Structure formats: structure tokens, C-alpha cells
Amino acid sequence: MSDEFMPDLKGLGEECEAKHGELINLLNDIDIKSAIAAFKFESIFGSSLPIIYETLIAKIPHLESCDGRYITQSDLEEISEKIELGSFLTRFKEMSKNAKNTSEDKPSLGGLSSYAANKNFIRGEFYDVHAKDYLEALFGQFSGDLIAANGFCYNDVLDIFDFVNKTSMQKLISYQDGSKTKRDELISLFKADKKAFLKVFPKAKIKNKNQCYKMIDGALYVDFLNHATDVLFFKLGDIDAGVTGDNSNVKALLKHLTVNDLTELESTNSYNVFSKKPFICLDDSYFCVHLDMLLTAFYQVSDDCLRQGAKTQKRYNKHRAATLERKAVSLITSVLDGAEAYEEVYYDSIHTGDRCEVDGLVKFRNTLFIIEAKAHRVSPPAIEGKALRIEKHVEQIVNSAYSQCIRARESMFDVSHAPNLRDENGRAIDLDLTDVTDVILLPISQERLDEFTSNPQYVMSSGRFRPSDMPWAINIFDLYVVTDMLPQPHDFLDYIHRRIKSSDNQKMYIHDELDWLGYYLSDRLRGIENIDDEGIDLVAIEPNSDKFDDFYLKNGEKPQLYTHEFFSKLVHEMCQYENGFECAKTFCFFNKQGQKELKDMVTKQEQNLVTKRKSGSVVFSNEEQKKASIFCFYVPKHEEHELENFYTGRIDSAKEKLRGQDMSGYKLYLVKIPLMSGFSVTGVELAHTF
Numbered sequence: 253m254s255d256e257f258m259p260d261l262k263g264l265g266e267e268c269e270a271k272h273g274e275l276i277n278l279l280n281d282i283d284i285k286s287a288i289a290a291f292k293f294e295s296i297f298g299s300s301l302p303i304i305y306e307t308l309i310a311k312i313p314h315l316e317s318c319d320g321r322y323i324t325q326s327d328l329e330e331i332s333e334k335i336e337l338g339s340f341l342t343r344f345k346e347m348s349k350n351a352k353n354t355s356e357d358k359p360s361l362g363g364l365s366s367y368a369a370n371k372n373f374i375r376g377e378f379y380d381v382h383a384k385d386y387l388e389a390l391f392g393q394f395s396g397d398l399i400a401a402n403g404f405c406y407n408d409v410l411d412i413f414d415f416v417n418k419t420s421m422q423k424l425i426s427y428q429d430g431s432k433t434k435r436d437e438l439i440s441l442f443k444a445d446k447k448a449f450l451k452v453f454p455k456a457k458i459k460n461k462n463q464c465y466k467m468i469d470g471a472l473y474v475d476f477l478n479h480a481t482d483v484l485f486f487k488l489g490d491i492d493a494g495v496t497g498d499n500s501n502v503k504a505l506l507k508h509l510t511v512n513d514l515t516e517l518e519s520t521n522s523y524n525v526f527s528k529k530p531f532i533c534l535d536d537s538y539f540c541v542h543l544d545m546l547l548t549a550f551y552q553v554s555d556d557c558l559r560q561g562a563k564t565q566k567r568y569n570k571h572r573a574a575t576l577e578r579k580a581v582s583l584i585t586s587v588l589d590g591a592e593a594y595e596e597v598y599y600d601s602i603h604t605g606d607r608c609e610v611d612g613l614v615k616f617r618n619t620l621f622i623i624e625a626k627a628h629r630v631s632p633p634a635i636e637g638k639a640l641r642i643e644k645h646v647e648q649i650v651n652s653a654y655s656q657c658i659r660a661r662e663s664m665f666d667v668s669h670a671p672n673l674r675d676e677n678g679r680a681i682d683l684d685l686t687d688v689t690d691v692i693l694l695p696i697s698q699e700r701l702d703e704f705t706s707n708p709q710y711v712m713s714s715g716r717f718r719p720s721d722m723p724w725a726i727n728i729f730d731l732y733v734v735t736d737m738l739p740q741p742h743d744f745l746d747y748i749h750r751r752i753k754s755s756d757n758q759k760m761y762i763h764d765e766l767d768w769l770g771y772y773l774s775d776r777l778r779g780i781e782n783i784d785d786e787g788i789d790l791v792a793i794e795p796n797s798d799k800f801d802d803f804y805l806k807n808g809e810k811p812q813l814y815t816h817e818f819f820s821k822l823v824h825e826m827c828q829y830e831n832g833f834e835c836a837k838t839f840c841f842f843n844k845q846g847q848k849e850l851k852d853m854v855t856k857q858e859q860n861l862v863t864k865r866k867s868g869s870v871v872f873s874n875e876e877q878k879k880a881s882i883f884c885f886y887v888p889k890h891e892e893h894e895l896e897n898f899y900t901g902r903i904d905s906a907k908e909k910l911r912g913q914d915m916s917g918y919k920l921y922l923v924k925i926p927l928m929s930g931f932s933v934t935g936v937e938l939a940h941t942f
Contacts, residue, residue: 271334279311282320282327285534289480290328292539296806300332303522306541307335309532310517318534322478325470378700378729379804380413383547386728390575391554397564401557404505409550411502415494416486416540423483431472438468485537506531506538509549528552555629576625577611579728580696583735584614584621587744591616594681599671602663610660613673615683617833619690619745622660624653626697650705651716653695654723661691692748693723700727706765712758719756724748730765733800737769742823742833742840743813750777759785762793770796773811776841815840816847818855818931825933826923832936835921838874838881854883861885862927867898871906873918881921882906882939888926899924903939915942 279287288308294300308331312318378386387406391398395405442449442465446458453471456464491499491506510531511517517525530545531538540546558568577595585593592615601608612623626649664671664685673681705711705725717723726734738744751768754760754777762768762780771777774796785791802808823840826832839850854870861868867887873880884902886895899922906920920942924935 275331275334276311276314278327278330279308280316280320282323283478283481284308284312284315284318284320285481285485285537285539286323286478287327287331288539289484290323290477291331292484293477293480294328302542304332304335306517306522306526309514309541310522312534313515313518325474325477328477378544378547379733379800380544380547381804382729382732383544383551384410384413385732386575386579387547387551389579390551390572391558393571394554394558394564394568397561398554398557399501401561402504402508402553404501404508406550406554408501408505409546411495411499412491412505413543413546415491415502416543416546419486419490419494420483427476427479427483431476435468435472439465442468481537485534485539487537505550508553509546510538572627573611573625576627576696576698576728577623580623580625580694580731581612581614583728583731584623587735587739588614588616588741592683594673594675594683596676597681598674598676598678599660599663600669601659602666602669602671603659608656608659608663610656613683615685615688616741616745618687619692620685620688621692621694622657623694623696624656624660626650626653626695628697629699649697649699650695650725653697654693654717654725657693657695657723658721661693665691692752693721695723695725696731697725697727700729700764706768707762708755708757708760712756722752722755724752726765730769733766734769737773737800737811738813740815740823741827742836746776746837746841747772750781754780757785759788760791760793763795764797766797766800767793767795770799770811773799773813775843776813814844814847816844816851818851819847822931822933825931826936829933829936831921831938832933834919834938835879835881835923835936837877838872838879838921841874841877857883858885858925858927858931867927869902869906871909873910873913873915878918879921880906880910880915880918881923883923883925885925885927888929907940918942 288305291300291305291308292302295302295305387409391406395407398405438449438452441452442461449464450456450458453464453467456467458464488503488506491502495502509529510533511525511529514532526541527545527548530542530549531540533539555572558564561568574595581593581595585591592613594613595611597610597613598607599610600606610622611625612621614621614623628645628649663669664673665688673683675681704716711717712719717725734747735744738747747769750772754768760780760783768777771780771793780793783791799808799811803810819840823832823836826836839847842850850872853872857868857870865887867890868885870883870885871880882902884899886898890898903920903922910918910920918941919938920940922935922937922939923933924937925931925933
């Protein structure tokens, strides 16, 4: 890094040391639990990051007392400012210390720095709604083994997760109801008795109603901050009231997941500690540092237990791989309705003739997914070691899956070779591959390896994939989100194709799969596709996944592509026919304005034809998709031969109308729609290929 951009580390260090002393003095003066709870609340519903309250927790061993006065808004601002400065300096020093120049003059960071950088501050490993579904399938049948070994099982982690979540939300709702009542009372006081209101708010400007209302809201917020402890901390006895039945297993799990020595946070990465033990205990009160890490921690301890158990190792390893395969196929077919799907497919290798296996095949129309699942874990020693160890794990998890996808594709689509597809029992699988024109290679893992599979700059410089054979390498929990956000087959496939197409841009940095998805939901990745990077070494794309946090974690609005109701119905009608799916691509990727204009055009033409009581058509094209469509509106009473002559005439007319454009490679589709039928489609044909 050039010296002109290097901050004054010595000066910053001295400033941080002074700020740290001021911070400790302040923390000794206030109720630390209240501050932790307030910043946790702000991280969920405001703009604060979890690193603030994580740092507060790490400061507790340095404090003389955890009890003190109520906190104020200015306390929170001062704490935040001091912690953020110290955090910046710590991270910068760590990067400066770890950065080493390789032979290619590229920086090389330690494994922990690389891996931790892939963890979203809020989201963590996965969203709980998806993790619950996956972990139930993974660990549900091993409950007896886990209880015998650890004293708790998957049902217990569900109980404690729901207890923490529901208890906090119920307390929050109760407080909000009381706060609303109190606000109404203060507003009534302001309206009825200004002098009495001034006794409560001496600095209020009575003639400024908005200022008075803001003072009321500010006072109520500060009051809440000092009651946030009641909302986000709980006692062990609360579990007895909140969880039905025998709670001994739940309490055993809580004990196992609680950090006993907070000084651990001073010597290691807080993410690494809280991902294993997401609870702390202060004055016999428990606090969940990260709720989603409760599931992460359970996964780690249970996975280790079953992998190492003499009685469970073989059975669990087979089940673990099968679960990943099954879930991947299930999620894809949940979107691609009517697809043919097969798991554990065997075939003859074109290279050796040996019997080989592919984890999953999903065929939808002319598209074939070749799925290779790797359920390996990135081990803690690799994460805490050097980046090279991470690379080796990536090779095991991603590279081998990718090479197996390539081998399967080459064996299935060579005209000189018969793959002889069959199931595990040797029964032949009747899967017609002759009409497949699009093959998607899908290596999938349980681990989040975004930096290694989603960032084009890293992927291309690593040489991991062939530019001509780019896969869609994804994590199972991101696949949950993608299939949830893109429930329509044409959108799902379009996203994958655009995502793969943009993956070979070595000048682009984009952090993870959900950033890709976020931009697709914004503009179908067109903004990224049209970036002019001439003369630029690196284009860093801003994160765009907050919308998923808002939806899954904060009950916000579900992100979705805009589709006019008119076209939703039309696409559904068209896809009942063989060529309807491809024809729909002529218009279904238009933006909001484009859909509105096309809808107005075709409905207006239909109304004109109804008025004239005659047949007619509308022609339009899509340069991006290289497709054109004719909407043929016909009077139903015509004889069949008259209709065929009408269709032929409309096709010839459309070809003549489009002649002035460069139509090379375009396909022209004919859509049959009876007049006055509410746009009920009666047929879709491929009329011409230019």
C-alpha cells in the first residue's frame, strides 16, 4: 500500500489508547447489561453492527463493576464512537501484519482473516427458517445417539431457539404496547395542560408541537433502552415457564453453549468463539449473542459427535451426503415444476469405461442440471491456520465436485459413447438427453465459501474453473434463498445464466451469492453486465443482501421481481404448451415500464379488434433474448382451415414487418388467443427461425 494512503498508525494508536481508558471509565459507570442489550436491539432494528456489543462483552473482564446507572442516548453514541475507532485500528494492524507479497505480488492473508471476511455481520451462516428444515433432515434420526453422547438432541436446540426468540419478542411487544399507552397519555397531557407538560419536559417549546412530540419519543426510547435488559436477558428459571416438559436436556444444551471465560475473546476472533458458544451469563442472567449461531453451534458439536462415534460414523457420513443431495434436488424441482429428477445416477465413463456416479440429474425442458454435492466441513484448524489450508479444503469441497460434473457431462453427451444411465440397483434410467441444449454444472456444499465461488476476481485468478465451463457453485443455504426468491422457472434459469455469464469478469469483486441475487432482483444483473471497466483494474460491487436480512430476520417485505398480474396469467397460460416457455421469454424479462407499455399495446389492439369484430395480431421483439412473438387474436367461429390460412398470413406479415431489423438468430413464435376470452391461450407454436 502506498505511503500516501497509510494512516498515521502511531497517532491513531495513541488516540485509541486514550479512548480505551475513557471507554473503561464509562463502562464502569453504567449498567453494562443494559448497554449490551441496547446495542443488540440496535443491530436488529437499527443501523448498529453486532461488533459493538460483542466488543462490550469482551471488555467485561476489565471492569470493576457491571452494575451502574441507567444509560443515556449520549452514552451509546460515545461508546459506539470509541469502539469503532479501536475496531478499525485493530483490523488495519492485523491486515498489515498478515499481508505478505507473493511471487505474483498479491497479498496473502491468514486463513482466519480470509474465512471471517466471508461472514455477514448480521446473517451469519444461514437464515433460521432454512437451517431448521435442513438440520431436522440431517440430525432428526440421530436423536438417541446425540442424547447418549452429549445429553441433548435436535429437538432441544429447537426448544431453546424458540424460547429465546418468542420470549424476547413477547416481552418486546408487551413493552411496545405499554410504551404506546404512555405516549398517548403524554400527548394528551400536552394538549390538555401545557404547564404540567413542562414539569415533565422542562426544555420543551410549548408552541412547537413537532418538537414536543419528538421529545416524547426520545424520552420513551431512552426508557426502553434501560428496559432492554428485561427483553433480551433471561434467567434459568424462565426456561421452566417457557418450555414444556422435562427441560434437563435444554438446560444441558444451554450450559454447553455458554462462554465460561470471557477472556477468550481477547485472544481470538469473536466470531470463532460465538459460533461455538453463542450465550454468555452475567449475574445469573443469560444473553444470546447471536441467535442464528445457536444453530451453527449445535451443528458443529453434533456433526463432530456423529463423525467420531464408532457406532454412528459410517451411517452418519452416508446420510449426511444423501441429505445434501436430496435437498439440492428437492429445492430445484420445487421451482422447476414437472422436471424429471434422479438421485445417485450411475453411468459409464467415456474416459475409462468405469462405473461412475453423479449425485443428481434434473431435466427441465431443454435444460439439464448435473449436481455434485460435497458435505465436507472446513475444519477449525484450517480456518485458524494459513490461507493455503483453506485452499486445500476448497479443492476438496468444490474442485472435486466440479471435475465430477465435467466428467459426467462429457460422458453423457459424446455421440460416440453410450452412458448407460442406471440407478444404484442397476435398473436402466430412461432419460432422453437428445433435446438437451443447455447444461448447468452445479457443485453444491454445506459450507459457506462465497469468497472462493462467488467473487469473479478471485475465482478467475485462482484458475479453479475453465472459463468456457463455468459452473454455478453454491452453498445449500443460499440455494434455499434463491429458490424462495425466484419461484418462477424462467426467472430462476435466467438468474443462473446471467450469474454464470458474469462470473468470468476478472476485474469484478462481488462478495457472495446473495449479493448477486440482490442485484438480480433489482435489475436482473443488467447494471453489472453493462459496467464499462475499460482502463479500470478492479470494480468492487457494493453489498446488496440487506433486503434478505430485512425479510427473514425483521419481518420486512419479501424482495421480488416485478411482474404485472396480466403477464403472470399469460405466462401460466402459455406454459401449458410445448413452445410456451421459450416464447414467454420474449416479454417476461421486461422491466416495469416495458411490461406496462406492452400490456397497454396488446390490450388496446384486442379491444379494437373486438369493436371491429375481426381477427388481427400484434408483433413485438426482444433483442436481448433474440425472440419475437405474434399475438394472434381470432374470432372463434371461424373454420379450422380459415384459421390456418389466417395464421400463415400473420406469420408472413410479421416476417415482412421485421425484415428491416437484423433478425439473424431470432426465433419467431405464434400465440393463439380467441377474442373476448380474457386472453386465454389456445396454442403456442415456433413459427420461424431466422
